[in-house]
Amino acid sequence: MDLDRFREKAKNKSVENKKFLQSLKKQDARTVDDAFHQVHEEVFEEMDCLNCANCCKTTSPIFYQTDIERVAKSLRMKPGDFIDQYLRIDEDRDYVLKSSPCPFLDVDNYCKVYESRPRACREYPHTDRKKMVQIMDLTYKNTLVCPAVFEMVERLKKVSKNL
Numbered sequence: 001m002d003l004d005r006f007r008e009k010a011k012n013k014s015v016e017n018k019k020f021l022q023s024l025k026k027q028d029a030r031t032v033d034d035a036f037h038q039v040h041e042e043v044f045e046e047m048d049c050l051n052c053a054n055c056c057k058t059t060s061p062i063f064y065q066t067d068i069e070r071v072a073k074s075l076r077m078k079p080g081d082f083i084d085q086y087l088r089i090d091e092d093r094d095y096v097l098k099s100s101p102c103p104f105l106d107v108d109n110y111c112k113v114y115e116s117r118p119r120a121c122r123e124y125p126h127t128d129r130k131k132m133v134q135i136m137d138l139t140y141k142n143t144l145v146c147p148a149v150f151e152m153v154e155r156l157k158k159v160s161k162n163l
Contacts (some may be wrong), residue, residue: 001052007146039152040127044086053109060097061120074116125149
């Protein structure tokens with residue numbers, strides 16, 4: 001995965017993708033869900049996150065209390081110590097990682113805490129959720145981070161007259 005090339009393509013299509021995703025907010029929610037879920041399946045049959053891991057390299061998931069407890073337990077740490085060592089509170093008052101790339105990402109793009117990873121990591125990139133029309137702003141942001149989301153949006157634009 002050539003992440004520099006991806007970032008350039010995502011940046012060049014940024015305005016177009018934002019406008020397209022905003023237009024989907026006005027469409028029938030079930031139709032949008034069906035279209036997203038179909039391209040989600042297609043794209044992830046072709047792409048392997050281990051070849052990229054850009055999400056883990058550049059962003060932080062939100063850590064909810066249950067996530068903190070689960071990850072801390074897997075690391076044999078007290079939740080408070082886990083918070084002190086790895087997390088900070090962001091502008092939205094959420095716990096997020098202090099730094100990127102994620103400290104649990106190894107050199108082969110494997111997650112050292114995969115079995116206990118946060119819910120946000122489990123659900124990323126959120127393109128197989130219900131009511132996709134409600135998260136178009138997040139989906140747009142993810143087109144700038146995740147090559148799979150970028151590819152999904154490119155494919156959806158090609159069939160958008162059917163939406």
